[in-house]
Amino acid sequence: MAFTFAAFCYMLALLLTAALIFFAIWHIIAFDELKTDYKNPIDQCNTLNPTVEKVKKIKRIKIAIKLVLPEYLIHFFFCVMFFCAAEWLTLCLNLPLLAYHVWRYMSRPVMSCPGLYDPTTIMNADILAFCQKEGWCKLAFYLLSFFYYLYGMIYVLVSS
Amino acid sequence: RPAQSALGGPLPLPPARVPERRTPARCHAPRHPGRHAALHSGPSALPAGELRQPGVNRLTQTLVPVPLSQPLGGPGPAQLSPSLAAMSLQSSTPEALRVVNLLQERNLLPPIPIPPPTPCLQQDLQKINCNPEVFRSTLTSIPQTQSLLNKAKMPLGLLLHPFKDLSQLPVVTSSTIVRCRSCRTYINPFVSFLDQRRWKCNLCYRVNDVPEEFMYNPVSRSYGEPHKRPEVQNATIEFIAPSEYMLRPPQPAVYLFHSSTWSHNAVETGLPERLLLPGDSRTKIGFVTFDSTIHFYNLQEGLSQPQMLIVSDIDDIFLPTPDSLLVNLNECKELVQDLLKSLPTLFQKTMETQSALGSALQAAYKLLLPTGGRMSVFQTQLPNLGVGALQSREDPNQRASAKDVQHLSPATDFYKKLALDCSGQQVAVDLFLLSSQYCDLASLGCISRYSAGSVYYYPSYHHQHNPAQVECFQRDLKRYLTRKIGFEAVMRIRCSKGMSIHTFHGNFFVRSTDLLSLPNVNPDAGFAVQMSIEENLDDMQIVSFQAALLYTSSKGERRIRVHTLCLPVVNSLSDIFAGADVQAITGLLACMAVDRSATASLSDARDAMTNAAIDSLASYRQSVLSIQQPGLLAPACLRLFPLFILALLKQKAFRTGTSTRLDDRLFAMCQLKYQPLVYSMLMIHPALYRVDDLSDEGALNINERTVPQPRVLQLSVEKLSREAAFLMDAGTVMYLWVGRSCQPAFLTQVLGVSSYAAVPDNLHLLPELDTAESQRTRAFIGWLRDQRTHHVDESQLKPTFMQNMIEDRTESALSYYEFLLHLQQQISK
Numbered sequence: 003m004a005f006t007f008a009a010f011c012y013m014l015a016l017l018l019t020a021a022l023i024f025f026a027i028w029h030i031i032a033f034d035e036l037k038t039d040y041k042n043p044i045d046q047c048n049t050l051n052p053t054v055e056k057v058k059k060i061k062r063i064k065i066a067i068k069l070v071l072p073e074y075l076i077h078f079f080f081c082v083m084f085f086c087a088a089e090w091l092t093l094c095l096n097l098p099l100l101a102y103h104v105w106r107y108m109s110r111p112v113m114s115c116p117g118l119y120d121p122t123t124i125m126n127a128d129i130l131a132f133c134q135k136e137g138w139c140k141l142a143f144y145l146l147s148f149f150y151y152l153y154g155m156i157y158v159l160v161s162s
Numbered sequence: 163r164p165a166q167s168a169l170g171g172p173l174p175l176p177p178a179r180v181p182e183r184r185t186p187a188r189c190h191a192p193r194h195p196g197r198h199a200a201l202h203s204g205p206s207a208l209p210a211g212e213l214r215q216p217g218v219n220r221l222t223q224t225l226v227p228v229p230l231s232q233p234l235g236g237p238g239p240a241q242l243s244p245s246l247a248a249m250s251l252q253s254s255t256p257e258a259l260r261v262v263n264l265l266q267e268r269n270l271l272p273p274i275p276i277p278p279p280t281p282c283l284q285q286d287l288q289k290i291n292c293n294p295e296v297f298r299s300t301l302t303s304i305p306q307t308q309s310l311l312n313k314a315k316m317p318l319g320l321l322l323h324p325f326k327d328l329s330q331l332p333v334v335t336s337s338t339i340v341r342c343r344s345c346r347t348y349i350n351p352f353v354s355f356l357d358q359r360r361w362k363c364n365l366c367y368r369v370n371d372v373p374e375e376f377m378y379n380p381v382s383r384s385y386g387e388p389h390k391r392p393e394v395q396n397a398t399i400e401f402i403a404p405s406e407y408m409l410r411p412p413q414p415a416v417y418l419f420h421s422s423t424w425s426h427n428a429v430e431t432g433l434p435e436r437l438l439l440p441g442d443s444r445t446k447i448g449f450v451t452f453d454s455t456i457h458f459y460n461l462q463e464g465l466s467q468p469q470m471l472i473v474s475d476i477d478d479i480f481l482p483t484p485d486s487l488l489v490n491l492n493e494c495k496e497l498v499q500d501l502l503k504s505l506p507t508l509f510q511k512t513m514e515t516q517s518a519l520g521s522a523l524q525a526a527y528k529l530l531l532p533t534g535g536r537m538s539v540f541q542t543q544l545p546n547l548g549v550g551a552l553q554s555r556e557d558p559n560q561r562a563s564a565k566d567v568q569h570l571s572p573a574t575d576f577y578k579k580l581a582l583d584c585s586g587q588q589v590a591v592d593l594f595l596l597s598s599q600y601c602d603l604a605s606l607g608c609i610s611r612y613s614a615g616s617v618y619y620y621p622s623y624h625h626q627h628n629p630a631q632v633e634c635f636q637r638d639l640k641r642y643l644t645r646k647i648g649f650e651a652v653m654r655i656r657c658s659k660g661m662s663i664h665t666f667h668g669n670f671f672v673r674s675t676d677l678l679s680l681p682n683v684n685p686d687a688g689f690a691v692q693m694s695i696e697e698n699l700d701d702m703q704i705v706s707f708q709a710a711l712l713y714t715s716s717k718g719e720r721r722i723r724v725h726t727l728c729l730p731v732v733n734s735l736s737d738i739f740a741g742a743d744v745q746a747i748t749g750l751l752a753c754m755a756v757d758r759s760a761t762a763s764l765s766d767a768r769d770a771m772t773n774a775a776i777d778s779l780a781s782y783r784q785s786v787l788s789i790q791q792p793g794l795l796a797p798a799c800l801r802l803f804p805l806f807i808l809a810l811l812k813q814k815a816f817r818t819g820t821s822t823r824l825d826d827r828l829f830a831m832c833q834l835k836y837q838p839l840v841y842s843m844l845m846i847h848p849a850l851y852r853v854d855d856l857s858d859e860g861a862l863n864i865n866e867r868t869v870p871q872p873r874v875l876q877l878s879v880e881k882l883s884r885e886a887a888f889l890m891d892a893g894t895v896m897y898l899w900v901g902r903s904c905q906p907a908f909l910t911q912v913l914g915v916s917s918y919a920a921v922p923d924n925l926h927l928l929p930e931l932d933t934a935e936s937q938r939t940r941a942f943i944g945w946l947r948d949q950r951t952h953h954v955d956e957s958q959l960k961p962t963f964m965q966n967m968i969e970d971r972t973e974s975a976l977s978y979y980e981f982l983l984h985l986q987q988q989i990s991k
Contacts (some may be wrong), residue, residue: 127664
């Protein structure tokens, strides 16, 4: 059982996917709260988008400590790691999601802070429904990739 | 006692109550046979006399079934009353579904302004139904299922004007406001009373108890007839709200006037010395001006003259004094008047060219933070300093481009965010743009759009060179200052179980799924919503919609204005088409197109509008028409639909190929979303009248004044003639076109000039001459003006007049006939 770089990648991916599953669940709960009137859109979008003041504090590295950007960055990090580990099949499976993230970020409404959700339009039923569906799809995808990485890790550990 | 039907309510009243006057063929919605199973045993057996039983509410949720075909297992028409039998055997199509070949019939416009269609309801329900000017639906017969609605290919939505100035408004002061326990609907004329003590909500069908106080009717001093109370007799009613409806004590009226230093000439001519602002003894007022620094005015009682305090740190705004910047209007009247007199002279010699609007707005927001209120912003140029600075994005060479128009969405979200903050603190921002250059209305307009304010735009405003605009501004400002206002308002729109609202249009912020936050509500604002049918409306014969507006009046009273609309549910496509309201559909499509041009692109929006016409006419052709004839066929109720779509495509908001300034275009888009339907329709399709031969034939008698009613003409140059004069009513502007060889009688007696050449170019008011023709003309124009709430001026601008000639071809757009041919081609594909 050799502990290769690929095995290390899979192990790390496994742990980080757990974090991504948590984000997806948070996403679903946030939109459900909006839909059932529990919270109002301004507060909810402030939770989901990074707020400008907090970004200003960390001057150089604009790390958004809220929901959206961490998820995208983590996923990008996976892809880079798998690229380095030459795990092509896994990389190909993650590429569509990466492309989707890029598209989603590029077509966000005009905002001064890096964020995706605009409180004035989020209550439109079609946008709300889209975000909810997105949450569920991502949850499903991350769950499946969790098990896939588990299998991949064991396979790589055993086969080398 | 009447037998209970399967639905748990009393049986519907028998057919004998069907009014004879209703056009027999107008409404024949075939009903589900199954629904009548419980019906037939009851009413036909009851003699009419037994109906007047105590405890039976006459206004129950009933609908007389008018079966087209025999219901299964029920008695035949012989058991129903003779009138009903006659109706069911008629097979002629109702007037609304009469087939019109648009390519052949050229004169489609009715001679009078088009009335809204009446929903096909029982007469006593329709009599108390909500006024269509207040609450209107695009389809007056609601489809039963979402798939049926999709087949009809028409948008389903409601257009509201909830705070309209009404001449008769019943106001109820009651200790208990009766509402449904589960859905919190206010009691309305369309609920059903099961017996004297219980009522069934018409939106969620839950049975509630009638409270003890409600059994007593104060109007008729009788007990035991809850259905006679004014809340159950009027579809539009206002309640005085008790303290449970207040989050905080009702706020006083607070007004803040906020202007850039160059607007002073404008503001000075506009603001009258005696400000008649609506309010009571607690009304507060304040002033802020700015250029590259911000100036506050200390108006404390006891000062001999107003004191100006200048804050030059625009990055970190603070308020120089904690109070006395917003002062009580009644106590400090003289100081306020002094300030208004001296403001224009203070900045006459200013050389400043920079404008720090963003910081000034933040400062004003801080000032209004504790109480909420209304901020009126007068701006004359692009803000170019500090936060919220904007760039000039318009390229003058691209104004006439036939391709897409850029820069329709905001450049920065600073104004949107500020508007949301204002909305949270019940501050509304109204924007007056008095500018001749590009002001980026796309970004600046956001401040009003999300804080329930209004945008006023006066292009090419100059207090010396453009007196027409000056007068327009003055009149608009007068209306703006004196009109009714509601503070810290919220509006909730509820609909029957099975329907839901998914998109909102108008100036407000959507706080939750059906709650609109309106820091200010004013009588000139209209709203539109789009609905969808979530569950099939199988068991229902009617659906109801209720709009409830909770606001604080300017006198500090908390009130709730409730409007309830009731519409029938139908099962067939032909009935849906028969009940289509073409003006409401056009208004809603205009709102949807404005949204689409901001999110997608302008050409997308234009295509979507054309497709709306194509799809609905194609659907009509496929599903409803039994005989296929050549030509472009439309039902009579939709015959004006292609005309209105063409008018929208040629509107300033959506046209391409003709030079349109970006701000003009954006203002037209704002107006399409903000104005109530009746003004939007005039903006889209102006009314054209011939005025040189007005006669008293068919005139209306209003207030002892005879108002002539000329025929409405089509908007085509072929209707104009050199020997006549025409008046075009476009909502906010009226154009008077005088033909070259116009009758001299008209020229002398109405315009007061001797010949055509002497007609002044910028005449903006008709001279008051003592001739009969002049009186008639002025009476007519005055009557048209009275129906508007904002100022209408008359001008003689030929190019704009010609642009409104929608039916003709221009270099870049199709004529009406060509548009119809294009539609026909698309439909036959």
